[in-house]
Amino acid sequence: MRLSKKVVAVAMASMMMVSMTACGNTGSEQTSATPDTKTETTETPAADTADAEQKAEADAADVAETTGEGGMIGVCIYKFDDAFMTTYRNALQEILEGKGYTVTFMDGKNDQAEQNNQINNFIAQGVDALIINPVMTSAADQIIATVKDAGIPTVLINREPTAEQMGVYDKLVYVGCDARQSGTMQGELILDTPNKGDINGDGKISYIMIQGDPENIDAQYRTEFSVKALTDAGMEVVELDLQRGDWDRNKGQEIAQNDLAQFGDEIEVVFCNNDDMAIGALQAIQAAGRTVNEDIYLVGVDALDAALNEVEAGNMTGTVLNDAQGQAEGAVQAMEDLLGGKTFAAGEQSIYVDYVKVTPENVADFK
Ligand code: BGC
DSSP: OOOOHHHHHHHHHHHHHHHHHHHHHHOOEEEOOOTTTTTSOOOOOGGGTSOHHHHHHHHHHHHHHHTTTTOEEEEEESOSOOHHHHHHHHHHHHHHHHTTOEEEEEEOTTOHHHHHHHHHHHHHHTOSEEEEOOSOGGGHHHHHHHHHHHTOOEEEESSOOOHHHHTTOTTEEEEEOOHHHHHHHHHHHHHTSTTTTOTTOSSEEEEEEEESOTTSHHHHHHHHHHHHHHHHTTOEEEEEEEEEOTTOHHHHHHHHHHHHHHHGGGOOEEEESSHHHHHHHHHHHHHTTOOBTTTBEEEOSBOOHHHHHHHHTTSSSBEEEOOHHHHHHHHHHHHHHHHTTOOOOTTOOEEEOOOEEEOTTTGGGGO
């Protein structure tokens, strides 16, 4: 049985009213709606009057009926102003809209309180499923309790909670990557250079580490495992500096600029937890008159278009594909599994997409 067009239209009308308010107030939202259905009716949504339990039941019923046929999906992104998450968001939008869903994206503006409100609004609007990129991993317990309470099938992306945190709700899945793998690959990119990162031949690899947001497991693991790959290969390492750049290009530039001024030629390797910071670091490296792959190495993660160009031009030693398209496809697949009634046992709620090393040799394959 299909969800009646009328119910969809009612829900959409309600969503659009809230959307317009939200837009007027915060400008933090992006909505898609199918033009030919949105004007059908303006009845009061049933969800306004139903109690929480009835609503959960009603939603559960709607879910099966609306899969792939115009269901309403709420997507919360930690902040729109993030290069990688913009690529990811665009991929999600294309896939979801291509499948006929009505999708609303909310910009959390890097503010967990704001994102909590957005999640609550989506629940009040009666969305069929949520896709959430949490602002803070530490907020996972609260987010999971909220969606569980409302009975909304939810896919978490990009910021991975622990298996224990997810285990409390069986209509919850995490789709992402195992960040240890990307860190290890960054280390391998350095080990693959002619002098294994030891440019000055003193038997040690001296590096600076430009970290993402240290609260984020991706930042923690990439920082740890990039260096671990070097030491596992028997190399001695010297950490000249480690600073948080919060995934941000300007901060990457500033940190690299200061470190280059302070440590000069001692720096042999610049590790960046993501490409946006690496692009910033590259600006500082070039301004300091240094030449990547000759007197300094530079690696990032993500394979943003800008980074692929720099790898191709020899201005970055390499990067690691953080597969936004693959993760977006995985997230939508997981969401549809949940909508179809599938549940996930504790300990089996993380779905990983592989990272891939990108070097000048294979960069053309990623463009
Ligand atoms: C990406 C970063 C991005 C971060 C956002 C990471 O996986 O590599 O570029 O800023 O996710 O959480």
